[in-house]
Amino acid sequence: MLANSVSVNQTPEDKFREYLASRVKPQRYTEQQREMVRFIFAQHDHFDTDQILEDMKASGLKISRATAYRTLAKLVDAGLLRRLQTGDKTRFEHDYGYPDHDHFHCTLCNKMIEFHLPEVDRTLSEHAKEHGFLAIRHNLIVHGTCAECTQAKTPRRLLDLI
Numbered sequence: 419m420l421a422n423s424v425s426v427n428q429t430p431e432d433k434f435r436e437y438l439a440s441r442v443k444p445q446r447y448t449e450q451q452r453e454m455v456r457f458i459f460a461q462h463d464h465f466d467t468d469q470i471l472e473d474m475k476a477s478g479l480k481i482s483r484a485t486a487y488r489t490l491a492k493l494v495d496a497g498l499l500r501r502l503q504t505g506d507k508t509r510f511e512h513d514y515g516y517p518d519h520d521h522f523h524c525t526l527c528n529k530m531i532e533f534h535l536p537e538v539d540r541t542l543s544e545h546a547k548e549h550g551f552l553a554i555r556h557n558l559i560v561h562g563t564c565a566e567c568t569q570a571k572t573p574r575r576l577l578d579l580i
């Protein structure tokens with residue numbers, strides 16, 4: 419996990435309220451949505467819809483699946499969350515107030531490891547320039563197996579040889 423969040427002048431709740439109010443057809447900020455935004459932004463995590471529903475339920479918060487889906491889509495649209503495609507699951511994480519970073523994704527246990535390499539940013543923007551492409555941002559996910567899963571998968575005798 420990356421330690422420091424980026425300082426922002428609005429709370430996620432206020433930013434979302436502003437987003438809802440700025441729609442062509444202004445939308446009401448419901449109590450369920452407010453609870454969900456508060457819950458999601460209490461801690462940085464990579465989660466899918468099922469997981470957030472389960473975690474909210476475990477914390478005594480009630481939200482319907484339909485509301486959760488709709489709210490997550492709106493939070494992405496509002497620039498508060500971003501989507502991460504990992505295998506067959508769409509996951510979400512904070513975008514607003516969180517620094518740019520890339521991910522290692524373990525295909526066995528689904529762990530997400532965050533990293534930020536300035537040299538990757540540099541290489542990508544230089545390469546983009548060669549194509550006359552104006553790079554704004556990227557979203558790099560490297561799929562593989564984490565240290566624990568790799569070790570668990572590797573036969574004992576192979577480890578003895580290393």
Ligand SMILES: [Zn+2]
Binds near residue numbers: 524529563568
């Ligand atoms: Zn793993």
Ligand SMILES: [Zn+2]
Binds near residue numbers: 464511519520532
């Ligand atoms: Zn992340």
